[in-house]
Amino acid sequence: MIDIENYDDNNIFAKILKKEIPSKKIFENDFVYAFEDINPQAPVHILIIPKSKFCSFNDFCEKGDIKTVYETIRSINKVRQILNLKSGYRIITNVGKFGCQEVPHLHFHLLSGTMLGSIMKL
Ligand code: AMP
Numbered sequence: 001m002i003d004i005e006n007y008d009d010n011n012i013f014a015k016i017l018k019k020e021i022p023s024k025k026i027f028e029n030d031f032v033y034a035f036e037d038i039n040p041q042a043p044v045h046i047l048i049i050p051k052s053k054f055c056s057f058n059d060f061c062e063k064g065d066i067k068t069v070y071e072t073i074r075s076i077n078k079v080r081q082i083l084n085l086k087s088g089y090r091i092i093t094n095v096g097k098f099g100c101q102e103v104p105h106l107h108f109h110l111l112s113g114t115m116l117g118s119i120m121k122l
Helices: 012-017 057-063 066-082
Strands: 025-028 032-036 044-050 090-092 108-112
Touching: 012 032, 012 044, 025 066, 032 066, 044 066, 057 066, 066 108
Parallel strands: none
Antiparallel strands: 025 032, 032 044, 044 108, 090 108
């Protein structure tokens, strides 16, 4: 089970940020890095990760400074603008065991490109 209490500097997204493993970049600024999910669940499946060390959405809400939180949210919007998702999209962040979080670095899934259907079927 992953630990979302203590940040692991060797988690896979930390390695992507350090360019130790490759990724397909979609967008980057001072606050976030956005890249294609390796196992897409929809025609558009992008992961948007803060560059700061947040284990999960819990950390982000509790420890993120106002500028980081604001700029992260604005950056997610920037990615959906770049991708021109005019017919809509879904943003998900999984937290902990019941949320089925696999990677202990906060990430937002941005899904689109088809009718996504019920949230319960994801
Ligand atoms: P979660 O279950 O919310 O933690 O989602 C983790 C996501 O990371 C999954 O959708 C994986 O397909 C994705 N993933 C894992 N390793 C990589 C990688 N090296 N590059 C891109 N996406 C990845």
